[in-house]
Amino acid sequence: MIKHLKTYMLMLALLLTGAACTDVIDVELPEGEPLLVVDGWIYDTPGPYTITLSTTAPYFGNAETPRVTGATVRIADNEGFTEELIEVAPGKYQTQNIRGKVGNTYTLSIDYDGESYRAVTNIKPGVTVDYLTYEFKEESGGMDEGYFLKFFGQELETEGDHYHLRMYQNDQYLSEPGQLIFVSDQMVDGNYIHDLQLNWEPFSLNDKVKLEMLVITEDTYQFLLELSQQINNGGMFPNPIANVRTNVVNTSSEGKKAAGYFAGASIDTIEGTISAESGVINR
Numbered sequence: 001m002i003k004h005l006k007t008y009m010l011m012l013a014l015l016l017t018g019a020a021c022t023d024v025i026d027v028e029l030p031e032g033e034p035l036l037v038v039d040g041w042i043y044d045t046p047g048p049y050t051i052t053l054s055t056t057a058p059y060f061g062n063a064e065t066p067r068v069t070g071a072t073v074r075i076a077d078n079e080g081f082t083e084e085l086i087e088v089a090p091g092k093y094q095t096q097n098i099r100g101k102v103g104n105t106y107t108l109s110i111d112y113d114g115e116s117y118r119a120v121t122n123i124k125p126g127v128t129v130d131y132l133t134y135e136f137k138e139e140s141g142g143m144d145e146g147y148f149l150k151f152f153g154q155e156l157e158t159e160g161d162h163y164h165l166r167m168y169q170n171d172q173y174l175s176e177p178g179q180l181i182f183v184s185d186q187m188v189d190g191n192y193i194h195d196l197q198l199n200w201e202p203f204s205l206n207d208k209v210k211l212e213m214l215v216i217t218e219d220t221y222q223f224l225l226e227l228s229q230q231i232n233n234g235g236m237f238p239n240p241i242a243n244v245r246t247n248v249v250n251t252s253s254e255g256k257k258a259a260g261y262f263a264g265a266s267i268d269t270i271e272g273t274i275s276a277e278s279g280v281i282n283r
Contacts, residue, residue, distance in 0.1 A: 033256065034055040034056050034057070034066070035055060035056045035256060035257055035258055035259055036053065036054075036055060036068065036110070036112060036113075036115070036117060036248070036256070036258040036259070036260075037053070037054045037055060037056060037065065037258070037259045037260040038051065038052075038053060038108070038110070038117070038119065038246075038248045038258060038259070038260035038261065038262055039051070039052040039053075039054075039260050039261070040052060040108065040261075040262045040263070041262075041263050041264070041265060042075065042098075042100045042106050042121070042123070042262075042263075042264045042265075043100050043123070043214075043264070043265055043266070043267045044100045044101060044102050044123050044126065044265075044266045044267065045100070045267055046099060047094075047095045047096075047098065047099065047100075048094040048095045048096060049075075049094070049095045049098070049100070050092055050093065050094050050095075051073055051075075051085060051092075051093045051094075051108065051262070052091055052092055052093075053067065053068035053071055053073070053091050053093065053110070053112070054066060054067050054068055054091055055068060056259065067090040067091025067092075068091050068112060069087065069090050069091060070087075070112075071087075071093070071110055071111065071112035072084065072109075072110070072111040072112070073085040073087075073093040073108070073109070073110050074108070074109040074110075075095060075098055075106055075107070075108055075109075076106070076107045076109070077098065077101075077104050077105065077106050077107075078104055078105040078106075079104065081098060083095055083096065083097055083098045100123050100264065101123065102123050102124070102125050102126065102266055103122075103123065103125075104122065104123055105120060105121070105122045106120070106121055106122065106123075106262075106264055107119070107120050108120075108121075108248075108262045110248075115250055115252070115255045115256055116250070116251040116252070116255075117248050117249065117250055117251065117258050118248070118249055118251055119247045119248040119249070119261070119262035120247065120262075121217065121220070121247065121262055121263050121264040122217065122264050123264040123265060123266055124161070124215045124216070124217060124264075124265070124266060125156065125215065125266060126213075126215050126266030126267065126268055127153060127154070127155070127156060127163070127213055127215055127266075127268060128153060128154070128268050129151065129152075129153045129211060129213050129268050129269075129270045129283070130152045130153045130154070130283070131152050131270070131280055131281060131282045131283065132149050132150065132151060132152070132198070132209070132211060132270060132272070132280070132281040133149065133150045133152070133278070133279070133280050133281070134147045134148065134149045134150075134203070134209070134274050134278060134279055134280075134281065135147065135148060135150075135277075135278040136277050136278065137202075143200065143202070144201070144202050145202065146201075146202020146203055146204060147202055147203040147204065147205070147207070147274050148197060148198075148199055148202060148203070149167075149197070149198045149199055149203065149209065149211075149281075150194075150195050150196055150197055150198065151165075151193060151194075151196040151197075151198055151211070152192075152193065152194045152195075152196075153192075153193055153213070154192050154193070155185050155188050155189065155190060155191055155192070155193050156185065156190070156215070157189070157190040159185065159189050159190075160184075160185070160218060161184070161185045161189075161215060162182070162183070162184045162185070162215070162216050162217065162218050162220070162221035163181075163182070163183050163184070163185075163213065163214060163215060163216065163221075164181065164182050164214040164216050164220075164221070164224060164265070165181040165182075165183070165198065165211060165212070165213055165214070166181075166211070166212040166214065167179065167181075167198055167199060167209075167210070167211055168208075168209070168210035168211075168212075168271075169203060169207055169208070169209065170207055170208050171208065171210070174199075174201075177228060177231045177232050178200065178201075178232075179199070179200075179201065180224070180228055181198070182221055182224045182225055182228065184218075184221060198211065203274055204274070205274055205275075206273065206274060206275065207273070207274045208271070208272075208273050209271060209272055209273065209274060209281065210269065210270070210271035211269070211270050211271070212267055212268070212269050213267065213268045213269075213270075214265040214266070214267050215265060215266045215267075216263060216264075216265045217263070217264070219245070219247060220261065220263040220264075220265070222245060223244065223245050223246070223247075223261050223263075226244045226245060227244050230244060243259075244259070245261075246258060246259050246260055246261055247261055247262060248260055248261070248262060270282075270283055
């Protein structure tokens, strides 16, 4: 039924397009001044942690965004430790010694092109994944046949917790927009979570499966949610393009703005192999 509906909508769109008289209009958009873009995480697991720096590019450009080289990048914690990161590849800066810890606050400092930027984050208490289950299902309701996984674990008792779940298939991070999972505890605060389906695209027999369960701050959750909404913003009636929030700020109120995010998270990992018609992946 879903496939038939998609076919009908496509035919309708083609008919509407063919029925209208259209003129091709070349729109020349002004290219704004390039802004610094930050992408980085720090966890409560051993590093190294990587901060990736790039700059914005023209909206309709197809080239990879330019990498930022030669910047001075530091991470400091609230216990007085400061480390300068090493540029290990163009635009990629790595730590050597600092270790993320639950409850600590971390400040990222970046000096680049005569500007100074700061971003602050913290690491919240973690959640332990008890186990995963998997089960083979035949094709149904527009979903392909294959193996589907479910999550079991205790949600934190404190209200206002937020989570980011990362799935891996044969060591490949599933990063397509429809595969990203961001959830809050608004409806399940303090409850035991069971039968939470993790994938909508099926896995196969003998696939290696890994789940990373991240506890993130509310602001990080809102950033990821806004980012996902912009990536999936399409169709016949898309919403106007909007800037996604950032926690990277210029230390000068008159300096260039920045984009991107520096986030902290506690992380728990569970992994195993799909080896039967149904089964359990334990710790």
